[in-house]
Amino acid sequence: MAKIQTTKNFTKKDVILQKAATLFRSRGYNATSMRELAESVGVEAPSLYNHIGSKAELLQAICFKMAGIFIEHIDSIEQLPISNAQKIERFIRFHIHMMLDNFDEVFVANHEWKHLDEPMLTQFLGQRRSIEKRLVTMIENGIDAKEFKKTNPYVAVLLILSAVRGLEFWQRNKKNIPPGEIENDMVNHLLNGIVK
Amino acid sequence: MAKIQTTKNFTKKDVILQKAATLFRSRGYNATSMRELAESVGVEAPSLYNHIGSKAELLQAICFKMAGIFIEHIDSIEQLPISNAQKIERFIRFHIHMMLDNFDEVFVANHEWKHLDEPMLTQFLGQRRSIEKRLVTMIENGIDAKEFKKTNPYVAVLLILSAVRGLEFWQRNKKNIPPGEIENDMVNHLLNGIVK
DNA sequence: CCTACCGATCGGTAGG
DNA sequence: CCTACCGATCGGTAGG
Numbered sequence: 001m002a003k004i005q006t007t008k009n010f011t012k013k014d015v016i017l018q019k020a021a022t023l024f025r026s027r028g029y030n031a032t033s034m035r036e037l038a039e040s041v042g043v044e045a046p047s048l049y050n051h052i053g054s055k056a057e058l059l060q061a062i063c064f065k066m067a068g069i070f071i072e073h074i075d076s077i078e079q080l081p082i083s084n085a086q087k088i089e090r091f092i093r094f095h096i097h098m099m100l101d102n103f104d105e106v107f108v109a110n111h112e113w114k115h116l117d118e119p120m121l122t123q124f125l126g127q128r129r130s131i132e133k134r135l136v137t138m139i140e141n142g143i144d145a146k147e148f149k150k151t152n153p154y155v156a157v158l159l160i161l162s163a164v165r166g167l168e169f170w171q172r173n174k175k176n177i178p179p180g181e182i183e184n185d186m187v188n189h190l191l192n193g194i195v196k
Numbered sequence: 197m198a199k200i201q202t203t204k205n206f207t208k209k210d211v212i213l214q215k216a217a218t219l220f221r222s223r224g225y226n227a228t229s230m231r232e233l234a235e236s237v238g239v240e241a242p243s244l245y246n247h248i249g250s251k252a253e254l255l256q257a258i259c260f261k262m263a264g265i266f267i268e269h270i271d272s273i274e275q276l277p278i279s280n281a282q283k284i285e286r287f288i289r290f291h292i293h294m295m296l297d298n299f300d301e302v303f304v305a306n307h308e309w310k311h312l313d314e315p316m317l318t319q320f321l322g323q324r325r326s327i328e329k330r331l332v333t334m335i336e337n338g339i340d341a342k343e344f345k346k347t348n349p350y351v352a353v354l355l356i357l358s359a360v361r362g363l364e365f366w367q368r369n370k371k372n373i374p375p376g377e378i379e380n381d382m383v384n385h386l387l388n389g390i391v392k
Numbered sequence: 393c394c395t396a397c398c399g400a401t402c403g404g405t406a407g408g
Numbered sequence: 409c410c411t412a413c414c415g416a417t418c419g420g421t422a423g424g
Contacts, residue, residue, distance in 0.1 A: 155373070189352060193385070194344045
């Protein structure tokens with residue numbers, strides 16, 4: 001029996017979505033033309049519309065796919081029988097892995113969502129706020145349980161999310177530091193600080 | 197002798213620049229049309245060109261003005277007779293104040309710089325890298341002086357810069373927390389962590 | 393999947 | 409500072 005060929009299990013739509021993520025990330029949503037996208041896919045611009053409905057639809061697909069992945073991860077974390085500090089640490093590590101492994105898509109969801117049309121814009125912001133709220137609750141619970149110092153939980157969550165998001169810039173600099181070292185240094189910094 | 201009127205010491209160009217910063221921040225550089233900008237200034241689009249050279253020039257002015265302010269601040273900090281940890285703390289507080297007081301312009305310099313034309317793009321990235329390098333040196337010196345824990349100094353600098361930049365999102369949420377509390381909580385988190 | 397082409401909108405200029 | 413208008417480019421459609 002021959003081995004089943006799984007290498008090219010991507011539909012044309014998948015390819016378009018992936019190329020769109022790369023272009024939206026590097027040039028921005030508005031600055032990316034459908035002609036550029038078509039060229040990067042290897043067809044003429046009108047041919048794209050045999051696989052997709054519109055440019056806006058591509059942005060929506062990317063943003064909601066990423067939001068869904070984060071929500072799913074928080075769902076799973078919340079049910080674990082571990083301390084709040086450990087939950088936050090898990091989330092930070094997951095977020096870092098997402099940044100490193102799905103750079104283009106996470107970047108687009110983080111920066112280009114503002115070009116979503118209504119009502120998706122409102123819906124997306126609602127999902128993001130929900131993620132933030134659930135993290136805030138973890139911090140609050142951790143403060144109550146004396147795991148964390150007293151601090152404003154919203155400030156802490158925003159600081160953590162933004163700090164990890166900073167790995168965007170890393171991709172450009174590309175210092176050759178092993179990813180594991182980056183991850184551990186960031187987790188230590190965000191949980192325990194850098195001052196001796 | 198009448199009191200000299202200083203209230204409206206802004207040139208039309210200043211007004212245009214300020215409105216441009218607000219629009220570029222909220223809608224993005226490419227998504228902002230000169231017609232929108234004109235309307236927000238209160239003239240017809242072609243009239244803008246009596247005061248400015250091009251749309252690209254507006255973006256340049258904003259980006260390099262911000263870069264200049266940060267470079268100037270680091271110049272002053274480097275010469276102070278204080279510890280490296282204190283220098284980093286000063287920079288963090290300065291950065292926070294910039295985020296809170298010059299939100300639109302800092303945001304544009306942080307996010308829309310990628311739409312700069314060459315050779316300004318290269319020049320801007322050079323200035324930014326220079327700022328990062330000088331902060332890295334402060335962290336390195338602090339590690340050598342046993343003020344900071346051993347950690348990758350590039351990771352630490354990127355984490356700090358990105359974390360403070362996260363105040364962008366704050367503006368949207370607008371929880372009513374006094375700015376002083378935000379500032380102190382962030383400084384403590386970035387220097388000493390949140391775990392007890 | 394292509395060629396041909398659309399209406400809309402863009403940044404910017406001419407001329408006064 | 410305006411009206412009138414330009415060439416270029418955009419997202420997307422028609423028709424095959």
